Amino acid sequence: MKIALFALLGLVFGAIGGAALGIGAGLAWIEIFKTTDFEGYSGMLVFFSFMPAGAMIGSLGGAAWFGVMAARDDEIAVETESAAGQERR
Template sequence: MKIAFLAMAGLVMGVVGGATVGIGLGLAWIELFSTSEFEGYAGMLVFFTFMPLGALIGGLGGATLFGMAAFRDHEVAIARRHMPHERG
């Protein structure tokens, strides 16, 4: 259950972060390549191309990373070592 929850949390955070990065990259693209702003072309390019791509890549990456981290934490459970003076 922990793995599924962390994968979903990674998905949500990845989508938001990826969309934000996508918008930033889209705005940089517009400035770098002097994209035409005729009839809102520049805005459509950013919000219909860069933002969805960023959200898709960020969501997949976030879900994968968080899911793998949760799986490895579950897989590599380290037992607590007992000190010589402790009973156990």
């Protein structure tokens, strides 16, 4: 249950961070490639393509990263407890 909770937490944090990075990448794209601003085209490009793409990639990456970290933490805790029990004997 702990792994699933951390995966959901990573999904949320990853989506927020990915969206922010997507906005940054979109703004960089506009500046580098001199995208036109006619009728708000550059703003729509950033907020309708870069931001959602960044949020999707970030949420998947964050969920996987937090899930793997939670799973490894669980394995390490079990190994540490068994090693501590063997030293006492």
